Amino acid sequence: MHFDLTDEQRALRDMVRDFARNELKPIAAEIDEHHKFPTDIVKKMGELGLMGVAFPDEYGGAGMDYVSYSIAIEELSWACASTGVICSAHSSLATDPIYKWGNEEQKKKYIPKMASGEWIGCFALSEPQAGSDASQQATVAVQKGDKWILNGTKNFITNGREAEIAIVFAQTDKEKRHKGITAFIVEKNNFPGISVGKVEDKLGIRGSSTTQLILEDCEIPDANRLGDVGVGFRVAMSTLDGGRIGIASQALGIAARALDESVAYSKERHAFGKPIADLQAIQWKIADMATEIDAARLLTWRAAWMKDGKMNFSRQAAMAKLFASEAAMRATTQGIQIHGGYGYCRDYPMERLFRDAKITEIYEGTSEIQRLVIASSVIRE
């Protein structure tokens, strides 16, 4: 066993770190303040290979592994968590299911455009009445000849406004519950009957869009069915396993930034005649933050390594997301405490980190759902 990154992984980390710190960090507050989707940044990320890190060269990807992808999402999120989730939802939730479940024609048609960032992707599973209980799909798909007609509303869709490609789940046989769900690749701007509904005004990750998608007699060719009829729930669940590694990495980036900001501030700020970094009350907080970040990173990289090794990693991805997101919440809470009144104000990035951290405990499965996934796997064993 060894804990070293390979030369390739280290080179990627250094490249993304430079990009994130020089180009993204200076505009992250503005992105947050004005709900601004970072179009130019996403374009550059495409040019750098960051919109398709873990997909093979033959489909236009960077040909790297999922550990590298995790590193890239952490580094981006350190600078701007909105950009981190834009990349993560696009890569893990939209491109990855096409790579894993698509036929050769679908892979050749969609992955190169997505890996280059030309087409952004989103994942449309949640509905107004189906969040944690994802199998309760009210969206229906009815087959008519070589087409499917979809009707329904999808909720809380990351990248919903910018996406060209949506992975949409619908009930094709209500009687069969989760075994009657089917997945589709929907070209949002080419297929008739799909539109963007409400755009949410959020507490954090305000640079990424979160929208409803409305399907009204949306016509989808059977050639765009992703996987067999009735296997859609498995497509969704296995996709979310990989997505949870992306969100764990995002949480890790937020937590690592909170620690870096807190250490820097505690060396500058004086109280009782010395830098507050010399006070044990501050040191204990920093020690806890650093320890939890290390633990979260090890859990996250282990899950990514297992995915690379084609092992079953559902439990480990859930553990990584659960621990990293809760560690990010604790790190940002303590980070604000270390900054005192300044941490509560917008002149410092701490309050944005705190707002951004909260969603990592909610999307792609709440902490409660992660505990459910972990417990059922442990008990079944």
Ligand code: CAA
């Ligand atoms: N991989 C493959 N198949 C899986 C699986 C996995 N990880 N987990 C479950 N399945 C299969 C099971 O094997 C079972 O198949 P069979 O019936 O053929 O044996 C089937 O799915 C049903 O399994 P369960 O009985 O465990 O399913 P359930 O209805 O009880 O739900 C759940 C389980 C864990 C609660 C699941 O519904 C879940 O993960 N909920 C949370 C959903 C979620 O994360 N939503 C976030 C949406 S994306 C988002 O956040 C927006 C965004 O844009 C970022």
